[in-house]
Amino acid sequence: MRSWGIGVGLVALLIADPAAALTVDELPAGSVYTVRAVRIEGVSFLTARSLRAAMLTQRPPWYQPWKRWRKKTVFNPQLFRTDLDRVRTALRESGHYEASVTHELELDGEAITIVVHVDEGPVARVGVVNLVTTDFTLSPDEEAPLRRELTLQPNAPFTQAQYDESRARLEAYYQQRGYAYASVDKAATVDAAAHEATVTYTIRRSIPAVFGATTVNGTQTIDPVLITRELQYRLGDPYDPRKVEKTQASVFGLHLFRSAAVKPANLEAESGVVDIAITVSEGPPREVKIGVGYGLEDGPRGEVRWQHYDFLGGGRQLGFRLKGSLITQAVEGEFRQPYFLNPHQTLVVPLTQEREDEPGFTNQRIRLAPRVERKFLPELRAALGYNIEYDDTSNVPDETKAAIEGFKARGIVSSVTGFVERNTTPDLLDPHTGSVVNLTGEQAGGPWGGDFSFYRVVFEAKRYVPVFATRVIAGRFRIGGGDGFGHDHDLQIFRRFFAGGINSTRGYGRYKVGPLTQSGDPIGGRSLLEWNLEFRTPLYGGLGGVVFFDAGEVRIPPFSYNTGDLQFGVGFGLRYQTIVGPIRVDLGFPLERPRGEAGWQVHFSIGQAF
Structure with missing residues (x-):
């Protein structure tokens, strides 16, 4: 009877806790397990996600179920021991020098759930930050701007990232002011009892330097002049590493090289003259690209492009593109002549034949639109064309x-066009910082002839503000207006303003914001006003989320704006990062539902809305 009672107790224990918990050293030798999940518990200063990212043992995220089904993650005991060390290192690098890390492995048959328990302990904070110089005297006036470069500030958590970044910023401060040989050493002591770090940066400034000779290596069929004319510095200019980086970007941007490296050649000599060596590896001057995609507005889309980046030599470019979707079908050719009359100017000659099947009209067009683009500053450019x-x-x-006074179905447009743009965003596909401001205009008819006389202008401003480290608040404001003149008293439908849809006021169908006919077709207008606001945040791995608020109006009178006529849309969406930009899905809800339209719209495409 006694043995029977013990058996009942064991059965009851197994029912209460069906998963056995062991440490990695207690696992049976020779057994093979798969990883079901990885959990991090006990963190507050850091996030479980950041510590999980430091581990090599990973489970595919929930939004990639095909990876989970295709191949199981096999538990590797030795790799997991390394993971525990990496978690401890991540804690120390965040200022938690007294943190403890334990673990347990919950077994369920051949599956393991990894649970890492973290006790962060107190965080070490920055006490004193000393700036010491070796070959010059640092005056109070010089010290103030130096300290503004420091990301490591007194009483802030002592983190390895800010410790390293502050050293790099101090070094760059002097190198960008002509001291090519400047170097900064760092040292820190942590008082475990006081939980305080004393930091010392030792600065060696050395002598100022200027740019010297530039040599080009690796060219075979390409004229080295194409490379040297991309230099962002001149002989004798004060040395600045930013000009070296910009030169490398310009050379690689010629699309003629598999690789391009622009580096100082003789820094060790500390002679006061820095020679630059440019080393390139030539690639084919021609390329063919094929792309396919899908959008809920324009359906399946495709593109084939052929490009020659050294047509007839001299860096001239010639390209042809064939693209198509349910909305737009086009054949395009474009010729580009760099250094046109000026090193900062490019002649661009595009020739296009296209068809647009828009809600409420179809337009077929053949266009020749040569223009001259000029770059005034790295972030400022303008163009004027015909x-x-x-x-x-x-x-x-x-x-x-x-509804369109003097409607004309066909004719010739002869116009002068232009734009000015200032762009400070470092990432064109998925901007996180900076801004874009542009003004475009067109005037047709009058002295330029043609069958239509009108003018049209659009101003747009976009701003991207990083908040809470990896999150972004993005905003856009867009306003436009135009009208006919002379014998024309209106804008024809192919030059009118429209709003609503995937890159406009979301929650509404394409062109469904503004005046509509009784049957629901968009009429367009001569005035446009739009606002967009987004909050973008990472969710897990390459997946991100967005909430947005959009507002837009289109009015028939020219340059007429009334906030009382604004139509609003709100919603949320998902973003998944890819090498061609984020894939996005937005679900928008109109606050004022158009006639015959649904109370919500799904928008799917590639790239951010703005």
Whole structure:
């Protein structure tokens, strides 16, 4: 009877705790387990996600189920021991020098759930930050801007990232002011009892230097002049590593090289003259690209592009592109002549034949639009050009024709065009910082002839503000206006303003913001006003989330704006990062539902909305 009672007790214990918990050293030798999940518990200063990212033992994220099904993650005891050390290192690098890390492995058959327990302990904070110089005297006036470069500040947590970054910023401070040989050493002592770090940066400034001779290595068929004319410095200019980096970006941007390295050649000599060596590896001057995609507005889309980056030599470019979707089908050719009359100018000659199947009208166009672009500053450029095109508009409802005074179905547009743009965003596909401001304009008819006389101008401003480290608040403001003049008293439908849809006021269908006919076709207008606001945040791995608020209006009178006519849309979305930009899905809800439209819209495409 006694043995029977013991058996009942064991059964009851197993029922209460079906998963046995062991440490890595207690696992049976020779057994093979798969990882079911990885949990980090006990963190507050750090996040479980950041510590999990430091581990080599990883489970595919939940939004990649195909990876989970295709191949199980096999538990590697030795790799997991390394993971525990990496977690401890991550804690120390965040200032937690007294943190403890334990673990348990919950077994369920051949599956393991890894549970890492963390006791962060007190965080070490920055006490005194000393700036010591070896070959010059640091005056109080010089010390103030230096201290502003420090990301490591008194009473802040002593982290390895800010400790290293402060050293790099001090070194860059002097190198960007002509002291090419400047170097900074760092040292820190942590008082475990006081939980305080004393930091010392030792600065060696050395002598100032200027740019010397530039040599080019690795060219075979390409004229080295194409490279040397991309230099962002001149002989005798004060040395600045930023100019070296910009030169490398410009050389690689020629699209003629597999690799391009621009480096100082004789820093060790400390002679006061820094020679630069440019080493390139030539690639094919021609390329063919094929792309496919899908959007809920324009359906399946595809593109084939052929490009020659050294057409007839001299860095001239010639390209052709064939693209198509349910909305736009086009054949395009473009010629680019760099250094046109000026080192900062490029002649661009595009020739396009396209068809647009928009809600409420179809337009076929053939256009020649040469322009001269000029870069005034790295972030500031402008263009002036001439545009001549033939437009043939069809499938326009009678009600829309009646709403456009002097409606013309076809004719020649002869116009002068121009734009000015200032762009400080470092990432064009997925900007996190900086801003973009641009102004575009067009004037047709009058002295330029043609069948249409009108003018049109659009101003747009976008701003990206990083908050809470990896999150971004993004905003856009867009305003436009135009009108006919002379014998034309209106804008024709192919030059009118429209709003609503995937890159406009979300929650509404394409062009469904603004005046509509009784049958729901968009009429467009001569005035446009739009606001967009987004909060973008990472969720897990390459997956991010967005909440947005959009507002837009289109009015028929020219340059007429009334916030009372704004139509609003709100919603949320997901972003998944890829090498071609984020794939996005947005679910938008109109606050004022258009006639015959759904109470929500799904928007799917590639790239941010703005």
